[in-house]
Amino acid sequence: MPSIRDNLLRVLERVDQAAIRAGRDPGEIKLVAVSKTVEVARIREAIEAGVTILGENYVQEARRKIEEIGHGIQWHMIGHLQSNKAKYAVTLFDYIHSIDGISLAREIDRRAAQKGRRVRVLVEVNLSGETSKFGIDSEAVMDLIHHVAALKHISIEGLMTMTPYFDEPEKARPYFIKLREFRDRIQKEGIEGARMDELSMGMSGDFEAAIEEGATMIRVGTAIFGERRH
Numbered sequence: 001m002p003s004i005r006d007n008l009l010r011v012l013e014r015v016d017q018a019a020i021r022a023g024r025d026p027g028e029i030k031l032v033a034v035s036k037t038v039e040v041a042r043i044r045e046a047i048e049a050g051v052t053i054l055g056e057n058y059v060q061e062a063r064r065k066i067e068e069i070g071h072g073i074q075w076h077m078i079g080h081l082q083s084n085k086a087k088y089a090v091t092l093f094d095y096i097h098s099i100d101g102i103s104l105a106r107e108i109d110r111r112a113a114q115k116g117r118r119v120r121v122l123v124e125v126n127l128s129g130e131t132s133k134f135g136i137d138s139e140a141v142m143d144l145i146h147h148v149a150a151l152k153h154i155s156i157e158g159l160m161t162m163t164p165y166f167d168e169p170e171k172a173r174p175y176f177i178k179l180r181e182f183r184d185r186i187q188k189e190g191i192e193g194a195r196m197d198e199l200s201m202g203m204s205g206d207f208e209a210a211i212e213e214g215a216t217m218i219r220v221g222t223a224i225f226g227e228r229r230h
């Protein structure tokens, strides 16, 4: 069985190649190693092999791991966040990828203010209209961004999306294109306080297509840690 180090090196190689194909600098793509359900010993292996950003889906699970591993690396919240967990999230995470409503944004802002912090966030967009997926509908995104941009303790830095599951990466590509075009449109509006540089898109099965379409953050679990037990 390949080691986590072997897997990571292979992923990084594929990141480089996809970036080069697209005429991009591989250094502008941040690899978020998704460690949900992965135990601490194996996360440490990944860190020793060079991982600098970890992505977690559940506040409780992340909290336990962060207590053990610490803040020497970045922790990103990539899963759905409930408002009642915002008070933990603002101190645990360097980044929250999953802002999907005004009330959640307000609660994060309020909790961050109490801690004297400014939290970096992305707005999660539901491009497929699937009811099973989290994220805000694309028609409502602009309004949300206007609201969030005005909050003092949140720094809104871009967009995130989860595509439906496909067996072929090419089927995800239209969603990556849509998210990029969406981001470009928002940037054109020049909303004060909304930088919108980041595009968090692409997972183990399709990160190369995402990079070719402009991803600045890819979220990769299985290709680094192997299949998850459920």
Ligand SMILES: *Cc1c(COP(=O)(O)O)cnc(C)c1O
Pocket (backbone or CB within 6 Å): 034, 036, 057, 078, 079, 162, 203, 204, 205, 219, 220, 221, 222, 223
């Ligand atoms: C689990 C998860 C990933 C990683 O998925 P893999 O297919 O294992 O790479 C990425 N993003 C989100 C939001 C996830 O929940």
